Amino acid sequence: MKIGNVQLENNVCLAPMAGVTDLPYRLLCKEQGCGLVYTEMISAKAVYFNNKNTNLLMQIDEKERPVAMQLFGCDPDLMAEMAKKIVDEHSQIDIIDINMGCPVPKVVNNGEGSGLMKQPGLVGEIVKKVSRAIPIPLTIKIRKGFDDNLINAVEIAKIAEANGAAAVGVHGRTREQYYSGKADWDIIRQVKEAITIPVLGNGDVFTPEDAKAMLHETGCDGILIGRGAQGNPWLFKRIIHYLESGDLLPLPTLQEIVEMIQRHMAMLCAYKGEYTAIREMRKHISWYTKGLPGSANLRRSINQLECFEAIEDKLEELKNMT
Structure with missing residues (x-):
């Protein structure tokens, strides 16, 4: 699988999760064969103010590459400026990803995270300015929509592609669902059919069989594994082996x-x-x-x-x- 000019060993990726995908955990998942790891989400404003805790979040180890650093914010100029600053100062980063899916109220209420799903025009402006400011691929991670009255993942994905995004990750739940209910894999299929850049499916992949089913049912190019990887870095090795051989490796002892x-x-x-x-x-x-x-x-x-x-x-x- 390829995202822009970044070649991945496989299409099974660790989704960004605040408070989970820090450097040690990313390294453990990488050891299990994970094709791409994402950092925890990083505030563009915090980068601007040189926040000490944010500097720790941005530490990268050569052994975890390729790695995507996830930014959040809603000011196109600040996002572009901070993305460029990050790439200039951290040469090990392979991809910048923009968070458009975080459902947490304090993020959404600022118009950031999944709050951006309500502003397609602003999404286009952010993607255009950030993609032009950096020499590495830009990707975005979105949700199915904001709520049941605003299901617009396909529209947002098209806008992102038109403005320079190299791939789109789609979580098959709305913001209002948070992580409840069942992920809608059909919206991932719809996004895949609507754009030509790679689509990564996210939501309810807890077993190797789930991973194979998502790829089959949606046609997506890759898989983003979030909660399924919590306390289970072996899942990457087991999925990759199952996709390649059809055989299930035993669960860890x-x-x-x-x-x-x-x-x-x-x-x-x-x-x-x-x-x-x-x-x-x-x-x-x-x-x-x-x-x-x-x-x-x-x-x-x-x-x-x-x-x-x-x-x-x-x-x-x-x-x-x-």
Whole structure:
């Protein structure tokens, strides 16, 4: 799969997720064969004001490439200026992606994220100015529409293509749905049939079989995996293998799950410091251990722990529960 001049090894990609797709997690997914990783969404305004936390979000490792950095904002000139600044200062970035799907009220109320779905003309202006300001491909990620009264993914995708976008990611839910209900894969098919640039489908891909079904039913060029990858970086390897061979790899063993958690936690501690990492790992451990025997008790006890060694001890107990 190719996006602009960026060649991907495969078409199975890690979707951008705030609070999830930081550098350590992107590296873990890349190790499992993920074809393209996306950063957490980054505010153009925060880049302009040189926000310290935003600088951490923009750290890239050569081993995770190709990588797309996701920007959000609604001022075309500021977006273009900050996209150029980012690319000039971070040569490892391969793609800039514009978030037009975030449903969070504080983002939407500023006219950003999925709030842009209500302003097709502004979408065109942003895409045109940003794509002309940077030497690398520009992509956008949109939703089915804003609500059931405004289903306009096809219109937005056409506008994006006409103004220089190199690919479009489509989440098959409206903003009003957030992540509830069932993703509408038919809207992904409609977008694919309406434009010539690559379309990446997003929504309700939790298994290798889901991935194959989405590709078959929508004709999309690639898959963006979001919540399905939470606590499950192995999903990329399993999907790629299934698409290539038709065979299902086994699910990770308890030993493999615990070892992945331990690696993830160590990487996060090195990246953000122990205090922050331990607190952020709580949600990851909840995802990694979902469905395991005794996982509810494990989560309760880990949520009370505040140091690396104490959590390591708990994880070793879990590993020995076979």
